[in-house]
Amino acid sequence: xxxxxxxxxxxxxxxxxxxxxxxxxxxxxxxxxxxxxxxxxxxxxxxxxxxxxxxxxxxxxxxxxxxxxxxxxxxxxxxxxxxxxxxxxxxxxxxxxxxxxxxxxxxxxxxxxxxxxxxxxxxxxxxxxxxxxxxxxxxxxxxxxxxxxxxxxxxxxxxxxxxxxxxxxxxxxxxxxxxxxxxxxxxxxxxxxxxxxxxxxxxxxxxxxxxxxxxxxxxxxxxxxxxxxxxxxxxxxxxxxxxxxxxxxxxxxxxxxxxxxxxxxxxxxxxxxxxxxxxxx
Numbered sequence: 459x460x461x462x463x464x465x466x467x468x469x470x471x472x473x474x475x476x477x478x479x480x481x482x483x484x485x486x487x488x489x490x491x492x493x494x495x496x497x498x499x500x501x502x503x504x505x506x507x508x509x510x511x512x513x514x515x516x517x518x519x520x521x522x523x524x525x526x527x528x529x530x531x532x533x534x535x536x537x538x539x540x541x542x543x544x545x546x547x548x549x550x551x552x553x554x555x556x557x558x559x560x561x562x563x564x565x566x567x568x569x570x571x572x573x574x575x576x577x578x579x580x581x582x583x584x585x586x587x588x589x590x591x592x593x594x595x596x597x598x599x600x601x602x603x604x605x606x607x608x609x610x611x612x613x614x615x616x617x618x619x620x621x622x623x624x625x626x627x628x629x630x631x632x633x634x635x636x637x638x639x640x641x642x643x644x645x646x647x648x649x650x651x652x653x654x655x656x657x658x659x660x661x662x663x664x665x666x667x668x669x670x671x672x673x674x675x676x677x678x679x680x681x682x683x684x685x686x687x688x689x690x691x692x693x694x695x696x697x698x699x700x701x702x703x704x705x706x707x708x709x710x711x712x713x714x715x716x717x718x719x720x721x722x723x724x725x726x727x728x729x730x731x732x733x734x735x736x737x738x739x
Contacts, residue, residue, distance in 0.1 A: 459704065460491040461735055462538040464665070464714035465499050467724045469519035478524055482533035484725050488732035492536035494663075494712045495561060496569075497546065497554070500526045527560065538710045539565035539604065539637070539663060547592040547603075555599035565662070566596060567604045567637050570611070579615035579624070586628035593633030604662055605629070606637040609646030622653070631660055637712070639665035640699050641686060651695070654702045661706045666699070667715040667731075668692030685718040688727055689734035700738060711739065 463485055465472075472478035485493070502522040530537065540558040547554055547568070558566050568589070575581050593603035611622035626636075638661045640650040654661060670692030671682040689696060703711070713735075719727035 459708060459739060460536070460538060460710040461489070461739065462492040462494050462536075462710055462712045463490055463728055464494045464712050465496050465521075465541075467714060467728065468493075469499065469521065471519075471725055472521040472524070473519045475524055475529070478521060478529055479532070481725055482529060482535055485728065486533055486535055488729045489736055490535070490713075490728070490732065491710075492538050493530065494538045494541065494567075494714075495526065496541040497543075497557070498522070500524075530561070537561040537563045538712055539563050539567050541567045541569050541606070544568050544571065544588060544592060547596070548588070551592060551595045552599060555596055555601045558601055559599075564600060565602050565604055567606050567663070568592075569606045570608050576610045576621040577613045577615060579619070582615055582621045582624045583628060586625055589625070589634045590628075590630050593630070597633055602635065602662070603633060604635050604637040606665065607639050607642060609642045609648075612643065612646040612648055626656065626660070635660045635662050637661075637663040637665060639714075640694070641665065641667045641669055641714075644669055644694055645684075651698055651702055654699065654706065657706065659707055661703070662709055664699075664703045664708050664711045665714050666696070666711055667713065668696060669694050672718070686715040687718065688715065688720065689713070689731040690738075691730070696734070697738065711735070 468481055471481045499521055540561060540563055542554050554566060571585065589605060596603050605625060607622060611625065613621050615621055615624065636657050638654055638657055643650040643653055668687040668689050668691055669684055670687045671684055673682050713728060713731055715727055720730055
């Protein structure tokens with residue numbers, strides 16, 4: 459199983475060519491096989507995208523102006539997949555497929571929908587069909603489409619039926635499969651392991667981080683705020699999740715943690731997580 463780092467972690471440490479080169483060197487030295495790229499980070503991004511990611515604590519940085527083909531070739535890191543948005547796939551699916559192939563990957567991942575009502579059953583069913591159509595088009599280009607969850611897919615469209623169930627049941631495995639993020643379903647109060655078992659072989663990639671608190675010393679209350687943590691430093695059952703991921707036959711594990719980094723340093727954070735990976739994967 460390959461290991462990769464999600465590019466969203468790296469916006470603050472890939473703003474110049476020299477900085478990006480050093481960051482990639484450290485990722486390789488830590489033992490990772492590659493990166494998972496985002497289209498909005500390998501091209502100049504709009505002000506709205508930059509503002510939205512910064513508000514989420516994950517700034518895109520200035521890496522959109524860099525030569526990512528050259529940097530990755532020089533670093534020896536591969537590309538696990540290319541993240542895109544559904545609108546781009548519907549408008550220019552062939553161009554997205556060609557870009558993925560130019561980076562040596564056969565996987566394009568949709569990262570969920572923005573300003574979208576996951577509580578509306580009709581809308582979610584329509585999304586499943588849009589995914590099927592986009593996936594069928596990509597497949598003709600030799601590219602596999604994966605859907606990446608957050609926690610919004612846990613919304614119930616009606617009692618007993620969640621949006622994610624519709625996306626599983628009404629997408630065609632020939633055209634659409636999944637990159638499962640165990641952190642976000644755990645954050646949403648779901649049993650991530652049960653959902654991974656349900657996905658089975660349709661789970662092609664695994665997004666992973668740990669979850670817990672860094673609180674030191676006395677606390678004002680007994681209730682601590684949880685956030686993403688380096689692997690092995692939080693409270694998630696990573697060993698149990700890993701066993702299911704391996705049973706499902708995933709092709710790569712992708713690390714993604716969000717802003718709550720050691721010394722506010724994403725590279726130190728991914729290096730710490732690499733220790734767990736070396737011991738357990």
